[in-house]
Amino acid sequence: MTGTNYLTGAEAMVRMLEAHGVTHMFGLCGDTTLPFYDALARMDHGIQHILTRDERHAAYMADGYARVTGKPGVCEGPSGGGATYILPGVIEANESSVPILAITSDVATTSRGKYPLTELDQAALFKPLSKWNTSLDDAARLPAMVRAAFRAMTTGTPGATHLALPFDTQKGQVEEAEIWADDRHRSYPAEPAAPDQAAIEAAADVLASAKSAVAICGGGPVLSGATQALHQVAALLDMPVATTVSGQGSIAETDPLSLGVVGSNGGIPATRAVVDQADVVLFIGCRAGSVTTERWRSPGRDATIIHIDSDPMAIGANYQTQVAICADARLALEALAEALQARDDLTAQGGAAKAKAAWQAKLAAFTPLAASQDTPIRPEAVMAALMDTLDDDAIVVADPGTPCPYFSAHYRWRTSGRQFITNRAHGALGYALGAAMGAHVGRPSVKTLAVMGDGSFGFACGEFETMVRHNMPITSIVFSNAVFGWIKAGQDTGFGQRYYNVDFNRTDHAAVASAFGVRSWTVKDPRDLRRVLKEAIEHDGPTLVDIYSQPLHEAAAPVSEWVA
16 A cells, blocks of 8 residues: 655645646745745746746736737735735736736735734635635645636636635645646637537628628637638628727738727727728627727617627627627637638628728828927837837737827737737736736747836836846837826816826936846937837847837827817
8 A cells, every 4th residue: 555645735836837837937925935935946847937026017927928828827926915916917917818827825824813914815805806716725625726727717718817825725735646737728718619500600691791891809819819710701701800909910900801900099080980881890809898989989889790709798798789609709700701601692892992991091191200200209100110120020018108009000010910918908007018028938039029108117117127137138118208198198188288297207217227237228319210229129138218209198199089
């Protein structure tokens, strides 16, 4: 008879992560994490732990990593403040359908209620803001709960999960035989749901009889790997394909059927007109939220709606829906393409001509601004310079504020797939730097850019030390205009130019980054822009370009609520 072999809870956590194929983890140390860190130090596990400078950015790194790898991202932090700091990244990932696992160590279960330092109810804190979470109060149940977290993260609509790891659980006993994982949950989307065939046939009927259908894609097609099937459906119908900001990458924007971004952040009147004139709108992996629909005004209520989404609660939430297809976007579009191919009543809907006209209208406004030699430098000039400098496979991570609308409207992505990342769920400043670092770790063979305003720089600059420590060849670009520009633009157009508490002193961002060891430049003259950007992008280590740029309230920003 052989005896039972045991691991400590901390050792079991390491082995469970290893069993799920985890190779990278982002996090920050704390008193309550000591057994877990000791297990990571002693054991042979193949997991690279990247020490961050705060827990929020550890979660953002896990988010960026998950978006480019198709694998769950993992982050960790200590109890108390660590749990509250990591929470913003968990919320963003969960609402963006990105699978990350946040592990936060905790005080011992035997200390609860005795006012120990850093005590808080972690399970209650994370419950409404994650897809699934629990506290690992019983060491024997730890392997099963880790499996449940990976199962919840990767199946259905992906999302974020959280595990609280008490100090005494880390020292408790776990049977080694319980250490195993389901390989299906190493990547996402796992176990995708196929569509109901009757709904597919109903959608094919509506689309075949449409005169001017349009597809609007959210993040679903990119998350599910549906780009090829989407292109096939669009080509069969000669149907223009629009995207949300999160949906960029669903189709190459140089494709003849690509309409580009629609909605209040990046859309223009010409793209809005195509949606307004559509008799059928096919939402794909899109929640039809306020930005995409310009507060539910476009499309109008007369359009016939077909909605594909893995989340049944998203379908019909904002528009009366004639055909609901609750399924994985890739499987639904593959089935729809097959149904359309079998028909002989499809007629061209002029989608390519509509898309071409919309792009021509956009370029007519963009081109003279992109060529401008005005100072401060126009954001359009930065977009044009980057399009001429970056390779097609480069990854751009953009913060809200100045970067997001300009990349959404004017940077024309030449390939489909995940090249553009921005935090569209809650729009917190300071996201881009951490998410770009996670994206680089996940896809190190391509160039990665982190693009931010100077407001975002102030939220995130401590992580330049992490970037330098790991010699990540990321190029950071700062739009420097000494203002919280999005708010000032709102005050400009909607509140009688009563500017209140939005301006701050200008920071020498290049000097700050240089102090961390980042090779840096400041650009004030637009004639220097392309040369400096090329030099920064080609450098083999971390770089930063600080660009004195036009503030949003003075610019021709592609944001409909600011346009008279």
